[in-house]
Amino acid sequence: MNCRSTVIQQNITAVFREVYIYKVEYDPQGLPTNMDYSSEYRIYAAQFEEKRTVIGNSDSGRTVTMKVNLFLDMKKRMTALTDINNEKIKAEAALLKDKEGKSMTKEECQTLSKRLSYHKVKLSKDQLLLTEPHEKAIAKDKAIAGFFSSVSYKVDGNALEQYRMYILRDEQEKYFEEMKDQLGFNMQENSSEDGKTGRLFILFIALIMRSEIRAVWGNKLKKDYPSSIDVLHEMAPIRYVEYEGGSTHVTGFTTPQVDICRAFDIPVPEDCLSSCQKAAIDKAASGRGPGRPKGSLNKKKVVGVL
Numbered sequence: 001m002n003c004r005s006t007v008i009q010q011n012i013t014a015v016f017r018e019v020y021i022y023k024v025e026y027d028p029q030g031l032p033t034n035m036d037y038s039s040e041y042r043i044y045a046a047q048f049e050e051k052r053t054v055i056g057n058s059d060s061g062r063t064v065t066m067k068v069n070l071f072l073d074m075k076k077r078m079t080a081l082t083d084i085n086n087e088k089i090k091a092e093a094a095l096l097k098d099k100e101g102k103s104m105t106k107e108e109c110q111t112l113s114k115r116l117s118y119h120k121v122k123l124s125k126d127q128l129l130l131t132e133p134h135e136k137a138i139a140k141d142k143a144i145a146g147f148f149s150s151v152s153y154k155v156d157g158n159a160l161e162q163y164r165m166y167i168l169r170d171e172q173e174k175y176f177e178e179m180k181d182q183l184g185f186n187m188q189e190n191s192s193e194d195g196k197t198g199r200l201f202i203l204f205i206a207l208i209m210r211s212e213i214r215a216v217w218g219n220k221l222k223k224d225y226p227s228s229i230d231v232l233h234e235m236a237p238i239r240y241v242e243y244e245g246g247s248t249h250v251t252g253f254t255t256p257q258v259d260i261c262r263a264f265d266i267p268v269p270e271d272c273l274s275s276c277q278k279a280a281i282d283k284a285a286s287g288r289g290p291g292r293p294k295g296s297l298n299k300k301k302v303v304g305v306l
């Protein structure tokens with residue numbers, strides 16, 4: 001994050017694992033004692049300085065200082081530790097149950113080795129499969145469980161301030177990527193700058209419409225439709241027909257389609273409604289049915305006790 005391409009990373013992830021993560025100290029309950037805790041984000045954070053050498057421009061060879069922001073999510077850490085201790089190791093043990101001590105070819109052994117994360121496999125002189133726990137892999141994954149990090153350069157702020165900027169940018173990028181995928185804009189081809197500008201404008205309008213559809217769906221229609229796409233699918237069968245001579249006709253609306261139109265405050269042509277649908281709409285517009293309002297019965301009221 002915010003790291004200029006002119007700075008050599010030098011496998012910065014390995015640096016995190018070998019240096020900064022192993023600097024974290026824990027109390028008997030397993031909570032970090034030398035990291036700051038944010039109740040807002042429910043994460044632990046710490047910032048370190050890392051010196052790197054610039055290459056690729058006029059400043060090549062100059063040493064600069066980067067900020068390594070280290071974060072720990074304890075909820076994710078406990079989930080990862082549980083997976084390591086239970087699911088993964090047990091799954092590997094079940095896989096090895098029928099193969100350990102049996103004859104295998106070298107190719108079969110190599111294939112099995114690629115599938116296992118926490119066991120070492122090898123062949124004896126008699127081509128029998130031998131296994132043992134991969135303690136280093138287990139210890140490494142336990143050490144980094146729940147940790148994530150970012151690197152910043154020429155950006156002021158402590159680790160939590162860097163995290164605040166990161167989550168905002170990450171949310172924006174993921175949202176924009178989602179929009180491109182749903183609208184098909186990631187596959188658009190443009191032959192001119194004007195064409196690209198026009199497509200971007202259409203995309204902008206489409207995003208506004210999509211946001212409105214999502215908002216109405218979430219507030220009024222989510223109970224009946226699993227997603228906003230299902231709302232659009234419900235409306236898809238409606239057809240506008242134009243006959244020779246200029247007369248037009250809109251196909252009849254079903255009751256779910258009428259309910260969707262009411263949710264979006266879209267008027268439905270009267271000739272597209274059945275008599276039952278018209279009566280239901282009129283009843284809803286009046287606010288209540290005929291008769292005495294509920295709770296209006298005359299009742300004796302006790303004004304006091306002498």
